[in-house]
Amino acid sequence: MTPGLKEPMARPTTTTPGGRMRESKMKPVPVPEHRARSVKLEHLSAFYGDHPAVRGVTLEFRPNDVTAIIGPSGCGKSTLVRCVNRMHEEIPGSRVEGTVTLDDEDIYAPGADPVAVRAAVGMVFQKANPFPTMSVFDNVAAGLRLTGRKGRDLGARVESALRSAGLWDEVKDGLGRAGSALSGGQQQRLCIARAIAVEPEVILMDEPCSALDPQATLRIEELIGDLKGRYTIAIVTHNMQQAARVADSTAFMLNGELVEFAPTDKIFTNPGDKRTEDYVTGRFG
Amino acid sequence: MTTLGPIASHRRQTDRIARLLLGSGTLLALVPLGLILYYLVIKGIGAWSISFFTTDPTGRFFGDPGGIKSAILGTIEMVGLATLMAAPVGVGVALWLTEYGKASRVATLVRYFVDVLTGVPSIVFGLFIYITLVLSGVGGTFAGWKGSVALALLALPIVTRSAEVVLELVPGSLREAGLALGAPRWQVIARVVLPAALPGIVTGVLLAIARTAGETAPLLFTATIVKATSYDLGGPMNSLPAQIFSDVGQAQDRLVTRAWGAALTLVVLILLFTTLARLLARRSALR
Numbered sequence: 100m101t102p103g104l105k106e107p108m109a110r111p112t113t114t115t116p117g118g119r120m121r122e123s124k125m126k127p128v129p130v131p132e133h134r135a136r137s138v139k140l141e142h143l144s145a146f147y148g149d150h151p152a153v154r155g156v157t158l159e160f161r162p163n164d165v166t167a168i169i170g171p172s173g174c175g176k177s178t179l180v181r182c183v184n185r186m187h188e189e190i191p192g193s194r195v196e197g198t199v200t201l202d203d204e205d206i207y208a209p210g211a212d213p214v215a216v217r218a219a220v221g222m223v224f225q226k227a228n229p230f231p232t233m234s235v236f237d238n239v240a241a242g243l244r245l246t247g248r249k250g251r252d253l254g255a256r257v258e259s260a261l262r263s264a265g266l267w268d269e270v271k272d273g274l275g276r277a278g279s280a281l282s283g284g285q286q287q288r289l290c291i292a293r294a295i296a297v298e299p300e301v302i303l304m305d306e307p308c309s310a311l312d313p314q315a316t317l318r319i320e321e322l323i324g325d326l327k328g329r330y331t332i333a334i335v336t337h338n339m340q341q342a343a344r345v346a347d348s349t350a351f352m353l354n355g356e357l358v359e360f361a362p363t364d365k366i367f368t369n370p371g372d373k374r375t376e377d378y379v380t381g382r383f384g
Numbered sequence: 385m386t387t388l389g390p391i392a393s394h395r396r397q398t399d400r401i402a403r404l405l406l407g408s409g410t411l412l413a414l415v416p417l418g419l420i421l422y423y424l425v426i427k428g429i430g431a432w433s434i435s436f437f438t439t440d441p442t443g444r445f446f447g448d449p450g451g452i453k454s455a456i457l458g459t460i461e462m463v464g465l466a467t468l469m470a471a472p473v474g475v476g477v478a479l480w481l482t483e484y485g486k487a488s489r490v491a492t493l494v495r496y497f498v499d500v501l502t503g504v505p506s507i508v509f510g511l512f513i514y515i516t517l518v519l520s521g522v523g524g525t526f527a528g529w530k531g532s533v534a535l536a537l538l539a540l541p542i543v544t545r546s547a548e549v550v551l552e553l554v555p556g557s558l559r560e561a562g563l564a565l566g567a568p569r570w571q572v573i574a575r576v577v578l579p580a581a582l583p584g585i586v587t588g589v590l591l592a593i594a595r596t597a598g599e600t601a602p603l604l605f606t607a608t609i610v611k612a613t614s615y616d617l618g619g620p621m622n623s624l625p626a627q628i629f630s631d632v633g634q635a636q637d638r639l640v641t642r643a644w645g646a647a648l649t650l651v652v653l654i655l656l657f658t659t660l661a662r663l664l665a666r667r668s669a670l671r
Binding site for chain 2: 184186189191214215216217218219221222224226228229230231232233241242244245246247290293294297299
């Protein structure tokens with residue numbers, strides 16, 4: 100039986116070599132074995148009512164890679180990633196066609212539980228959305244508590260997630276403060292900590308820096324570089340420089356269609372499609 | 385060339401008139417409120433004494449008419465039970481409407497009926513309970529709990545509507561954040577949506593309590609008016625509004641004074657309770 104979608108607790112037992120090296124300062128924490136998984140989209144279409152926002156996209160987010168999705172506003176890039184954790188269906192009247200597989204598991208298979216899919220595929224949103232009634236600590240612990248996975252090592256897990264998100268040193272003396280009292284950049288890193296605390300295998304980021312200043316943006320970009328050793332990351336961005344800085348592969352979308360998907364260098368230096376070239380050189384969008 | 389000259393005099397004039405109108409409107413609205421409170425205190429405070437709060441009405445024509453202990457306790461008991469019934473159901477309906485029903489046809493229908501219920505005069509609830517529970521003799525005739533049911537029916541649409549409004553105000557991004565963590569919907573609702581809306585829900589429940597505590601009509605023919613203090617919700621029960629109703633029509637000044645004293649007590653009771661609940665709600669909020 101394949102592990103995963105029906106039981107969020109069951110995790111493959113392979114380790115990513117060196118995956119936990121960065122936390123050498125900490126006391127050893129029994130964090131579940133962890134590995135990134137690949138995401139394959141095949142002929143994926145997504146609709147709002149009758150309007151197709153994504154049309155027949157086929158592409159792969161490779162494990163331990165950062166895949167950027169760029170394109171002008173309304174090209175369907177956000178909708179595309181929202182199909183990967185089944186958040187698209189939360190919108191009334193929405194519909195998805197085609198398949199999305201997490202390694203070999205079809206996340207839209209009839210028996211697949213959206214709750215389990217979302218536990219495996221974390222998401223960071225455009226606007227930082229920490230839970231306003233919760234403290235910094237509780238925000239990070241929220242994922243574990245809400246999914247019924249708080250163990251005795253809750254405190255250690257929260258610390259580990261905050262360290263991974265590069266926020267620990269800034270908040271360790273104020274874990275009881277309201278999460279919404281942090282600065283915008285800190286709030287976004289808090290949301291990243293919250294997402295990685297539940298140990299997903301894939302992290303989707305939907306324009307995570309669009310509301311942040313350049314300094315905070317730089318912090319998040321560095322963080323993405325740190326995290327890709329352990330996760331498969333897809334980042335939606337309207338900032339082409341950002342895609343060039345953080346991504347290994349880049350997908351360019353236009354009017355719901357995938358125009359080009361290639362290594363980031365190629366997209367920006369030697370695009371194969373005229374429309375990609377026009378977009379990355381700033382001729383439109 | 386344009387200059388940043390002084391404000392034109394006609395605009396200044398308009399501004400002055402508008403301010404005057406709005407200001408006097410506010411003042412006008414405050415006048416009856418002030419008068420009511422003034423009369424309540426002037427007329428009611430004289431009735432207050434230790435024995436006023438610690439004795440039941442005697443019913444004697446001569447001598448000491450007694451206090452309002454049974455009415456105070458009866459109101460607290462019946463309103464308390466009514467709140468226990470109406471608040472969970474009302475919040476539940478509101479949760480269903482915002483989190484599940486949304487814009488569906490059933491939800492629209494439910495919203496419509498809740499609105500209709502809001503407009504039903506309170507005496508109708510009293511009559512309804514009188515016919516269904518009192519005349520039919522379910523568990524005796526007149527009973528405190530039947531009064532509570534009538535009050536709960538009155539409170540239900542108030543709680544539902546106010547809770548729905550504040551639940552709608554909880555940003556969708558919080559629900560998304562919760563769901564995206566892999567949390568089941570009920571967990572997101574119970575631990576993210578509800579806490580975020582709690583202060584507003586509490587306010588709505590308080591509003592309903594304040595409203596029901598002052599209702600006479602639903603209690604007259606469900607719990608009736610009695611003299612003795614009762615802790616048994618299964619039997620007839622006194623209440624402040626009913627006591628006021630019966631006293632104020634009496635020919636004796638002492639009884640009319642008692643009505644004023646009871647009215648002041650009712651207002652102070654609601655005020656105290658509201659302040660207390662608000663303080664609690666504020667303390668539970670995170671800084």
